[in-house]
Amino acid sequence: MAEIQLRDITKRWGSFFGVKDLNLTIADREFLVLLGPSGCGKTTTMRMIAGLEDATDGDIMIGGQRVNDLDPKDRDIAMVFQSYALYPNMNVYENIRFPLKVRKIPGAEHDERVKRAADMVELGEFMHRKPSELSGGQRQRVALARAIVREPNVFLMDEPLSNLDAKLRVSTRAQIKNLSHELKVTTIYVTHDQIEAMTLADRVVVMERGLVQQVGTPTEIYDHPANTFVASFIGSPAMNLMQGTGTGGVFEGANVRIAGLTGPDGPVTLGFRAEDAAVGGGAEITAPVYTLELLGDATMVTVKAGGALVSVKAPKDFRAEIGDEVAISIPAGICHLFDAQTGARLETA
Ligand SMILES: Nc1ncnc2c1ncn2[C@@H]1O[C@H](COP(=O)(O)OP(=O)(O)O)[C@@H](O)[C@H]1O
Ligand SMILES: [Mg+2]
Missing domain, CATH: 3.40.50.300 (P-loop containing nucleotide triphosphate hydrolases)
Incomplete structure (x- = not known):
């Protein structure tokens, strides 16, 4: 014992x-x-x-x-x-x-x-x-x-x-x-x-x-x-983090707009994982491709949205050229919110 x-x-x-x-x-x-x-x-x-x-x-x-x-x-x-x-x-x-x-x-x-x-x-x-x-x-x-x-x-x-x-x-x-x-x-x-x-x-x-x-x-x-x-230390790639502002359940930042969130109004850090988002669909982000990595079982697409690099896991046969505009769907349900100052997790209802 x-x-x-x-x-x-x-x-x-x-x-x-x-x-x-x-x-x-x-x-x-x-x-x-x-x-x-x-x-x-x-x-x-x-x-x-x-x-x-x-x-x-x-x-x-x-x-x-x-x-x-x-x-x-x-x-x-x-x-x-x-x-x-x-x-x-x-x-x-x-x-x-x-x-x-x-x-x-x-x-x-x-x-x-x-x-x-x-x-x-x-x-x-x-x-x-x-x-x-x-x-x-x-x-x-x-x-x-x-x-x-x-x-x-x-x-x-x-x-x-x-x-x-x-x-x-x-x-x-x-x-x-x-x-x-x-x-x-x-x-x-x-x-x-x-x-x-x-x-x-x-x-x-x-x-x-x-x-x-x-x-x-x-x-x-x-x-x-x-x-x-912790969000940025765990996971490969790390969780995507974006700065923005919450207003009445809508998160807005550079090249990004996500509706249907429950969180406070004001500055906030939004997080989501590459495998939870998808290419196409709701187009919460529309931004140019920064790089494309072929992983074998998937294609990792990274776009540059404002100052942030954002990675999304796409199907393995997905292809695009660097610089192409792609739309990314980020359902509100997969999002994490963190305090913009302290970085502490905000519990969303
Ligand atoms: N004998 C020591 N005197 C002063 N500082 C030390 C000593 N040993 C370790 N540190 C410092 O304590 C911190 C933690 O070290 P350590 O436990 O070895 O880190 P880790 O194993 O996580 O890499 C480091 O900043 C290191 O420089
Ligand atoms: Mg050590």
Whole structure:
């Protein structure tokens, strides 16, 4: 049983806050992803949970026990980092076995546990190789196996895929997802990659500048972003955002007019996703094509409406020339509204 509670966690260096007033409960066996741009405080949060960094303020609870004053080795946590940090002179078997030796686990158990961990990450055939004889993906899997072999209460993973090439990242991501389903261990996973977050997480914590912006399931943060930061960070492409003015349920901005909205009068930021709009139809936007991208299963059409670039997903056989005027339909029902000043989501009735 390893529920983790972070109560008002703050990390401050002088007057700079790396993490500020973080409150979060991570359920036993949950897979939680910390997501945000570089420098937002993800690694700092992780290092405080691991005990590698002291929290300036707040309580860190693991399994109901306050662990702020416990050494990292006493927290029953296994970590996997971006750099694999394998021992170059040890073969795969000995690298995976190392934590068992350090922890003085009875030798009779080693062989079975090492083999089981290696099999889980499909390294069974490579036991006698040195790290230098492995690919990057295989090395990262050794690091995973070395974490698994300990059977810890908590896994912390900090950008474990970021040294892998794009294809390997996708396959290793799938393996981590499958592994976490089998192991059922509380996991905190750090990434700046929103696709990794969306595909792996039970819940995502979106951070920016040391502050939590939103906590929710992937579906919640995708469908109901709490503010324009989350809206523009999640999704590929990001949510389209346009400045304009609401008047009696009509939104108007440069090259755009949408009727039938429920929102306040005055300046407002409108948002909608590329796949929710369509080319043709209601012509809420009419603007010249800025670029056209063939995605295979669809064609992404980007137009320039006033100062804003707006992307719409069109059928895969849609074609147009750059500069052609196209009409885009944006039904009121797919629109999100945000406060023009603060960026906070406005709940539309
Ligand atoms: N030891 C330190 N002293 C001062 N500032 C630090 C220290 N470690 C990290 N920071 C700063 O704290 C912020 C958060 O860092 P970090 O948690 O590593 O971000 P992330 O992992 O999200 O990229 C960054 O602005 C970073 O420069
Ligand atoms: Mg980091």
